[in-house]
Amino acid sequence: MGNLGEPPSAVPSLSVGKAIAEEVRQAPILALIIFVPVVIVLERTMADAHTLLFIMSVVAIVPLAALLSRATEAVASRTGDAVGGLLSATLGNLTELVISLAALHAGQYLLVKASLAGAIVTNTLFMLGGSFLLGGLRHHVQQFNRINARFQAGMLFLATIAILVPSLISEADQPPAPEVSQTLSLGLAILLIVVYALGMLFSLRTHRELFTSVSHAAEEEKPWPLALGIGVLVIVTLLVALVSEIFVGSVQAAAENLGMTPAFVGFIVVALVGAAAEMTTAFSAARANRLDLSVSIALGSAAQIALFVAPVLVLVSYFVGPEPMTLQFWRGAVTMMVVATVGAALLSNGGRGVWYAGVMALALYGIFAFTLFVLPPASPS
Template sequence: MHQFIKDLKSTPIFWLGVFVPIVLILHWTHGASETAMFVLSLLAIIPLAGFLSHATEGVAAKTGDTVGGLLNATLGNLTELAIFITALHQGLIDLVKASIAGAVVTNSLFMLGSALLIGGLKFRVQNYNKLNAFIQSSLLFIVCIALMVPTIVAKVSVGESTVRVGKISFGIAILLLVIYLLGLLFSLKTHADFFKSEETESVDEHVWPVNISVVVLIISAVCIAIVSEIFVDGVQGAATKMGLSQAFVGFVIIPIVGAAAEMMAAFSAARKNKLDISVGIAMGSSVQIALFVAPLMVILSYFIAPAPMDLSFKGGLIFMLLFATLTVALTSNQGKSTWYLGVLLIAVYSIFGITLFFMD
């Protein structure tokens, strides 16, 4: 309990938790506009993601490496998952696709690039496990191939192309889930030594007691589900009033808000010269979104969405995913980093963001 109270006082992201009851009250009393609810719900999601992340670490610390790693992998992107499911249920399939692509690109370019920049400004050269980075970037490249195939089929096919693309997407989704599960077996069991840190120094852990973590985990998950529904309800109207395209909201805003807690952890680790942790968080989150969340959305769409979702992404999103993957693969293959590599990753991400901001 002492550590929990201490973290509440010392962690600024938790202070935003005051927006959670504000959003709920305004939603139930209809006391704010769509734009206000859109902004407030974004601010409310950030601390909820932080609570969820810390609670997951607290539970995982008591369950052993294998179960703990599986728990972290499963719940690591629960915030984005809740938003995606809500949007899918309301038929906002284009928003879901843009958010999936944006989450992968944001984590692999913006989060990783910012971590490299922050760490590089304090340490001249930082080392990390290049084998881990290579495996993660290889998985992202496989995902690019998996998404490009149905996209190309959708562009060149005629007649029953929608049905054909749907079947292809469903089959690829199953395959991606199998690859994800085998990846967990590979990284947590058979070849766990491949993913060990280059640093011999142990990582400082300030985890919450397991009973508090479980309670916080449940409350955070419920609140995230409610606030996500409020956010999705107002996203279209608010984005239009604010002059933002749905693609920009999905690709940039939702991934940054959903990954805010993970970003803070990655940046903090980089400042402590624990770059392996930063690389693991950034690239691991990207891989999880691509191999687990994306195919799961395809499967769930057959049960909760007005129409099934396929893996045919708009051409621009596919190329952004491909170029992001190639950029990460080219800049992370040495096992060494400087601040300038971070600048390069952020620059590529900024190009994508600027493009989507000025597109309808």
């Protein structure tokens, strides 16, 4: 009876407050969410401060990506394997997809392609290598499901070959007309999406027993309620779209002021920012001796970008871009993607991870990043 004078909303508000505090405690990266309103206000009041807007928008996207990842897990965990897998394919790399859509609408195709190539290389080298290194420093030898790793690496290799073909024909003695490249890219995009859908059917339905984890660590954190997950997903997606527009609008001038090219920004900065949430999960899992989860996140995300996100952007470009986008990348990007894919396949072939393997993967990523910084590529046609 002593609680009759307490407002009805006090207890729920307290519970929500505790839940938010617990989320921030478990993932301190979420504290950066304060930069979201900051960058929105700055864009209204200091529209010409491109460098400041660029830096603030990069920082703001990181916690939004983390929230998207948590919300996607919550929704996917409540819908079963098949639907959950489809949701993961659609939403798992939503941050990169939204940023790329904003750049696509602005006609910045070099930034779009650089971010796609960078995301593939970042996941296969930086995220995978970092997981091997951090996990190996705590655990002498770690094991993971090499069948799953080979499957993801195989899908990724197929996608890189599909990207390699239109890029190679553009280097021929008599390159085809732009219409031919667009038609080829459109057909390949549809083919890759079909292959990815069949890959999900194979791994989630017909042969899912092959993809069970070999680790025996503690279970993952409890997902959010479905209603909360859907609500956060909708709100955060809108915020990501808003911040992405600010990012794309400021990236060109900011890159010039900071001595970077749009290709470097897309290949390194956008890829690292977009994968920040997944990296946090992968690195934490590796430290907890759950390298299986880390490898699955790294290779699965890379395959998802190559087989799903890139083809979807090709299809969407017919409606939102100034002209259709092709799968024709510049020669250096194709080389880096192929080398990264082969490197990931070699790292994951044995089903065991040690820290020095991570050092080699990170060193290869550093070579690519430094080379791209000092020798920017020419804009692809």
